[in-house]
Amino acid sequence: MSLRTAGSVLVVFLWSVTVVLGQNGWSVTYTTQSICTLKVSTVEMSCSIRYPSGKVTTTLWFTKVYDVDNYVSLLDDPDYKGRVTYREDEENGHTLTITDLRERHSATYMFRFITDQTRGKYFGSPGVTLSVTDxxxxxxxxxxxxxxxxxxxxxxxxxxxxxxxxxxxxxxxxxxxxxxxxxxxxxxxxxxxxxxxxxxxxxxxx
Missing domain, CATH: 2.60.40.10 (Immunoglobulins)
Known part of the structure; x- marks a missing residue:
């Protein structure tokens, strides 16, 4: 008897669980806190944001922070080149799509945004934990x-x-x-x- 496995394609959409994290009028609301999906599949993560005033000037999903205020956007991360897209709707919803997943993409994903107000920076923790399995x-x-x-x-x-x-x-x-x-x-x-x-x-x- 012999066993072998091949690649897989699975799209995961999650909208049922709400996680609100924030303070003083700032918050990030994730649709879920954890996802388990298959290698070579496609996954979507979604969140919405709230802030007291001003206009949002910068948004990004990230998994890596190298230093204070040095957050690496997934769009600029070589491990995700050609795999990620962001989508924003009119109600401050922000969706991250990652295609062709690999096990190395198992990580905690968080969303950060910056406004035009003084000290107007915020990110939602603990984020979404993604586990990629074969x-x-x-x-x-x-x-x-x-x-x-x-x-x-x-x-x-x-x-x-x-x-x-x-x-x-x-x-x-x-x-x-x-x-x-x-x-x-x-x-x-x-x-x-x-x-x-x-x-x-x-x-x-x-």
Whole structure:
């Protein structure tokens, strides 16, 4: 029996959880505090801001701070080149999109903004924790059966559903269970896919 995994594409949209952090009229409201998603996938993080007066002149999402007031915008970070975009709406909403994720992009993401007022600078902490994991297939065998399980190092966000293929034909579809059992030996190939993923993890059973 051999195992191999392929890339995956999954877009995660999160809007249900509100986290408000702020003081003296300043705040950043994140839609969630943690996300677990798959390698090679696309993720969106969103927040809204509040401030007492003035006009916003600078906005940025960041993961790195090198010194006081030296925040590295993801748009300028070589690790994210060609992968990130920002979007702002009319109600002070700010959305970060990262494509083609890698495990090295697992980090805490925070939003910072600057206004035209004196000392008008603020960032929201603790931010959003992103965990990027790979999709693997684990096999548990007994003398009479074999159980295949789609496995990740963290619990995927968004209540994913799993589909199992046997020789490219669906044998278990749209299930909340990440496991599939086979009750006899076989040389067939089995494929596990999470909803929205183009290239599933593959288990070839000899």
């Amino acid at each position: 999709l693997q297939v684990k096999v548990t065998t007994t003398w009479w059966s074999m159980t295949l399980t789609c496995s990740t190092t963290c619990t995927l966000t968004g209540n994913p559903t799993y589909t199992w293929y046997r020789n490219s034909k669906i044998v278990q579809g749209a299930s909340s269970s990440s496991s599939y059992s086979v009750y006899f030996k076989t040389d067939d190939s089995f494929y596990c896919a999470v909803k929205g993923i183009n290239s599933p993890a593959v288990c070839e059973c000899d």
